Amino acid sequence: MTKQNKAYKFRVYPTEEQALMIHKTFGCVRFVYNKMLAERKETYDHLKDDKETLKKVKLPTPAKYKQEYAWLKEVDSLALVNAQRNLDKAYKAFFKGIAKFPKFKSKRHKQSYTTNVVNGNIQLLNGYIQLPKLKRLKMKQHREIPSEHTLKSCTLSITSSGKYYISILTAYEKQIDPKEIHTMVGLDFTMDGLFVDSDGKKANYPKFYRQMLGKLAIEQRKLSRKKKGSSNWNKQRIRVANMQEKVANQRKNSLHHLSKELVTHYDAVVIEDLDMKGMSQALQFGKSVADNGWGMFTSFLKYKLKEQGKHLIKVDKWFPSSKTCSSCGNIQPMPMNMRVYACSCGLKLDRDYNAALNIKKEGMRLLASAS
Structure with a gap:
């Protein structure tokens, strides 16, 4: 059996209160990402000629900023953790030589955030999805997610025209046997x-x-x-x-x-x-x-x-x-x-x-x- 991932994308219709929280989370994720990147950039500029010391430097985490900026506690903490993970991936890709140095995010970038499934905090209900800090969010589910699929994470995003979407990442196991090539x-x-x-x-x-x-x-x-x-x-x-x-x-x-x-x-x-x-x-x-x-x-x-x-x-x-x-x-x-x-x-x-x-x-x- 091989482990597979599959994402399902649906349109969601938040209330005014939920939309406000979503946008607040977009802003907090962007803020934390940029703060962490600024510190890493400063450290890199000082130690780029000493790679061994650079590797040992303790990198900042979202928890560090919550002490100084109390309003970060209002949003989903997992969204902030995922911002750190995304920066880590971008940073590692830069050091491997497969990408440029990470750039700062602005409001013109795609507005989105990702939250993970922990202790049943995300659940699919009849026409709704339950999410941290948002509770029941109305969703137009145009296709069924198979029962054998396990929910892993959800990514909320907004388009330029103001439409909200959720991408639900699932995991499942499937026996995939390589097929003989006839055509x-x-x-x-x-x-x-x-x-x-x-x-x-x-x-x-x-x-x-x-x-x-x-x-x-x-x-x-x-x-x-x-x-x-x-x-x-x-x-x-x-x-x-x-x-x-x-x-x-x-x-x-x-x-x-x-x-x-x-x-x-x-x-x-x-x-x-x-x-x-x-x-x-x-x-x-x-x-x-x-x-x-x-x-x-x-x-x-x-x-x-x-x-x-x-x-x-x-x-x-x-x-x-x-x-x-x-x-x-x-x-x-x-x-x-x-x-x-x-x-x-x-x-x-x-x-x-x-x-x-x-x-x-x-x-x-x-x-x-x-x-």
């Missing part, structure tokens, strides 16, 4: 339509952001003309935020459906290990890359395949999938404006379909060498 598909990322697969099919993924761009630009211009902080400005800000959230929700929903379809039909999916951030900067395709949501799509693929014992195979980003002939293996230059791969061996294919075939072949080679 495999290779995917070549494309700016137009997300991907082309090695069966010659295109995802035909809608460009939700591009579709909304004209209307969004009009609403953003209206926002820029209004006095910042006024009632009309706030109404227009919410209108813009709702449009942006609609695009994000459409994108997420569509990517869930596409990934589920692939996982249903194939035992293994082969993709290129692409640096999307680098691509968007180097090729000046920022909007197109963000609109496609390739990173989100691959993360959906990964966990859905893993749940079924299936396989996600990543091909090196430097593998010349577009330049290689899928028939004879010849390599030739392929500028971005050349949309058809024509080889001296007689092969003539759409460049993306040809690349997808090469990605699938490389995936099969990697599997063979691994076994």
Whole structure:
């Protein structure tokens, strides 16, 4: 049996009193995080050349600040502990060289906090969820959480348009047996339509952001003309935020459906290990890359395949999938404006379909060498 985690996200409807406590907790979590980071930054600046001493320094905890700032005691103490844990993770990632030095949080950051399940302090009730300091919070539970799942933690957040959501993290055990690979598909990322697969099919993924761009630009211009902080400005800000959230929700929903379809039909999916951030900067395709949501799509693929014992195979980003002939293996230059791969061996294919075939072949080679 393998231990698994799964999160369920629902919309919640706090009362005015509960909303006030939620926002107070957001502020306290941000305050404690920034205070701890400021102390760590000061210590790091003084001792960065003496790493052995730096490792032995006793780091601050939320309890230290409660003595000086009594109002921190009003909010959920576990939320403050989780702020410390998040900072610890960011700090360790920096020292491992996999992330930059942690940044201070501001009100413009995503507003959220996490609380843990301790001695039954969090319970699912009929249409409600019981949380520390909030008591019974109204929740729209559109899907059931299986009875064998154990609640671990809850994260409360608010969107730019003022909607409240709760993400409930659960743990469960499941027997996952690796499946034999009988069907495999290779995917070549494309700016137009997300991907082309090695069966010659295109995802035909809608460009939700591009579709909304004209209307969004009009609403953003209206926002820029209004006095910042006024009632009309706030109404227009919410209108813009709702449009942006609609695009994000459409994108997420569509990517869930596409990934589920692939996982249903194939035992293994082969993709290129692409640096999307680098691509968007180097090729000046920022909007197109963000609109496609390739990173989100691959993360959906990964966990859905893993749940079924299936396989996600990543091909090196430097593998010349577009330049290689899928028939004879010849390599030739392929500028971005050349949309058809024509080889001296007689092969003539759409460049993306040809690349997808090469990605699938490389995936099969990697599997063979691994076994």
